[in-house]
Structures are given as structure tokens and as C-alpha cells.
Amino acid sequence: MFRVMRERPQDEAEVEWLYDTCFAPGRTALSSYRLREGVEPIPELRLLARDEYDAVAGAIRYWPVQIGSARLPCLLLGPVAVHPTRQGEGLAASLIGLTLETAGELGWTRVALVGDEPYYRRFGFSRELGRGLVFPPPTNPARVLGRELLLPGAWEGVAGDVQRWEGPLAPG
Numbered sequence: 001m002f003r004v005m006r007e008r009p010q011d012e013a014e015v016e017w018l019y020d021t022c023f024a025p026g027r028t029a030l031s032s033y034r035l036r037e038g039v040e041p042i043p044e045l046r047l048l049a050r051d052e053y054d055a056v057a058g059a060i061r062y063w064p065v066q067i068g069s070a071r072l073p074c075l076l077l078g079p080v081a082v083h084p085t086r087q088g089e090g091l092a093a094s095l096i097g098l099t100l101e102t103a104g105e106l107g108w109t110r111v112a113l114v115g116d117e118p119y120y121r122r123f124g125f126s127r128e129l130g131r132g133l134v135f136p137p138p139t140n141p142a143r144v145l146g147r148e149l150l151l152p153g154a155w156e157g158v159a160g161d162v163q164r165w166e167g168p169l170a171p172g
Contacts, residue, residue: 001051001052002049002050002051002057002058002091002094003049003050004047004048004049004094004095004098005047005048005049005050006043006044006046006047006048007046007047007048007059007061011048011056014055014056015048015056015059017056018056018058018059018081018083019059019079019081021081021083021084022079022081022082022083022084023079023081027079031135031136031137031138031139032076032078032114032135032136032139034136034164035063035065035076035135035136035162035163035164036063036076036164037164038164039063039064039164039165041061041062041063042061042062042063042064042075042103042106042169044102044106045060045061045062045075045099045102045103045106046060046061046062047059047060047095047098047099048060049091049094049095051086055083056083057082057083057086057091058080058081058082058083058086058091058092058095059079059080059081059095060077060078060079060080060081060092060095060096060099061078061079061080062075062076062077062078062099062103062111063075063076063165064076064165064169065112065162065163065164065165066162066163066164066165066166067112067133067158067159067160067161067162067163068158068159068160068161069160070160071163071166072110072158072172073108073110073165073170073171073172074108074110074111074112074158074162074172075103075108075110075111075112076111076112076113076162077096077099077111077112077113078113078114078115080092080095080096093122093123096123097123100123100124100147100149103149104149104150106171107171107172108149108171108172109148109149109150109151109154109171109172110129110146110147110148110149110154110155110158110172111125111146111147111149112130112133112144112145112146112147112162113125113130113144113145114135114139114140114143114144114145115143115145116143117143117145120145123147124147124148125145125146125147126145126146126147127142127144127145128146129145129146129147129148129155130144130145130146131144131146132155132158132159132160133146133158133159133160133162134160134161134162135162136162
């Protein structure tokens, strides 16, 4: 049994510990972290799950990014993590499904991530939709995935460098 809730400031240390446990402390050297520097994650999509012992068993965050010279808005999913002792219970799938639905309700039309297509395909992500995106190096282009939210064709003509969000937040 898990309780899913928004991440609060007092949860941050425990969530960061979970991310370090799942991805190793060197995770912040990944290129996607350069897109997150100085930008706050989307509060409504910053969730965690506490288990029956009140420990953080899973967490997910999304960050706004901009694509190409038109600086088109997009969400960057990740990181999403589940404590190794709680993996295989469907927690990551629940967090991803819930947040994708919420992102659409908030008005976001596209989501990108760097990950394994065989895993994320079940959530509607595909390599085809992420093909025109250029993440900061070193990013393996075969791991760049995209997904449309509520708006068929949201990725049509969207291509170029994925950049850190600048300016006021406006979904798109």
C-alpha cells in the first residue's frame, strides 16, 4: 500500500537519497541535469509515494524545457525512481500514468525523456516522436523518446536543440 502525494520541501533530502540509491551519486553529471540547473520542477508533477512505514518508496519529477529556435514548450520526464526493495510492484507505472494524465490536464501537449523505449513504450513514448530532438552531449540519440498529450500532432515540426527553460512558465 502506497500513499501518493506532492513532494514537499521537507521531503527533498529523502527523495534525493532515493535518486542517489537508484542512480548513483554521479547522476547529476548526466547531460539532462544541465537542462534542470536553475529551473524548478513542475510542482503538480513532483510526486512521491510513501510506503506503510512512511519511507519514500518512489518519486517522480518533470521539468519544463524549450525546443528549437521557436523555443517550443515541452516537459522533460525524470528522474523517476523506485527503491530497489519495492521494484516490481507497479509503483513506477502508477507514478508515470498519474503524472502524464495530470500534465495533460495542466495544458502540456508534449513530453520528452531519455530512456529505454521497450520500457516507456507502454506509456505511449516512441523513438519516432523524439527523433528530431538534440539533447546536450553526451546523449545517445537512440534513447531520446517523445509522447503527445491530448493533442494529436503535437510533435509535428518540433525539432532542434532541447534547452533549459527561460521566462515565465506556460504549458504548451
